[in-house]
Amino acid sequence: MKDQTTYKQSGKQYTSHHWLVTLLMVVAVGWVSGACEEDHDLNRTFQGPYFVRFTDSTLTYKESYSQPIAIRVHNVGPILSQPITINYSVSGTAREGKDYSIVGTKGTVIIPANKSFGEISVKLINNANNILDSQSLTFTLTGVQPNTLQVGFGTGEVPIGRRFTLTIKDDCLFGGFYTGSGVVAGRTATVPNVEITSTDCKQYTLSNWNIGLINFVVVGNSTLFGFNAEKPALIFTDNGDNSLTVPSQANDALGTNGALSGTGAWNPRNRQITLNLQAKVRIGMTSNSVTTYRDTTLLFTQTYTPQ
Template structure:
């Protein structure tokens, strides 16, 4: 009996030990795994290629990062600029050109780039080539990763834009001195002839109420698109078209417009046919939308 009891307890002990090991492995698998790079410090471009249209009006941040442990001092990285794009005509670099600083205790520094829009309906492209050349403190960090210096070069491609492309602020007068507006509306073209407005819903979700009409809400889509055609003489044509998200009870849209070459503003006069008003009659209204370059 003693032997049987001893064997039983031994079996329980073995199973208990196996259970604890398995549980330990399970818990270890659930713990967050922290991977720490403990190799030599190096700096490199975060991206090796980027591309934008020249009509993009905002600052573009080109990141340079420290790929190793964070240092307790700032890192000064020197770089050169080449390529086919022309500084001062196609782009400009803000701040101290040729040097990017990774601040103390940080992992990233930035080169701030602005594109200069000289759109002329000639669709070509040019490039800016950035190359990291040296870094300080040089005794603690090097340029590029590995023997080949991975990440020391970055090619930025500038795509030419059509003359009316870019980001715009759209405005709609809604009575009196009130103006409703929406920012970051993109107008784009692939042939410099037909353009697409990314959003004509500038307060138009409830525009009938602005005019005291007894009509349903205009758009079921949040960002309905509209095409217009450049006639080549600063006038525009909005060909009849069905607009995605247009609520039932409305016809297709059409109209005319103008482009001001001095301030590059675009004005679209959209003809909108409204069905089934309160008096049972149809009505055609013209809605003026103005797009101001940002």
């Protein structure tokens, strides 16, 4: 018969059987405790109340953005079979009627029956004056019907989702999106969403001057561009007297030794920009296996109308 291992601690003796029993008791207690905690977690449920909130907390747009801006308010909870009417207030440094306007009824947004969100529609007013600054517009939810809902989540000073801020960035005089048009080969071509940008309100970048130029024949069947998808940019300068200058500039679209230049004008009444462009291209002519090159200047006029 083997001897049991004996341990001494504080004057007491313990056998290996004592340690085994103690270990099993610890494991059992831990299992019961874990099971209770797991059961407790499974029984956790949201006690409400459900609430409405702004979907976003901030958005930023340039004042030259011409499309209505949708500020969304949504219902965090079951979709209701009745409309939800939400009241809001407006504050900030932006001036109504000069920097922005609210489309529809100011101060109220409705989530239609059986829908999860409604929208406040804001239209920016482009009063570009070459003074680059920013204004803010803050919307705060103030009440909701039915009153079983609340505005924002939480009970702090400003519940989550109760407030939304729209930042309106000033733009340069010619900044924004335009529709370009021009007559090429007897046909009028138009291209929307041509963007004009500037960082100093003196030199501007126009994002695409390929206005129907796939129909502009240079020589034979060769055209200036092969696809409408080609979007060459150009740079022009504001002379400060409603006249514009397109300085001579290299352009990949015109090939080696090609250059683009021209003049232009801005109409302060309708804010249209007209560009008279000159594109210098080098044409290769092959005869009897001998290729000769000559420079040719192409002239075309384009008009850009604010969207």
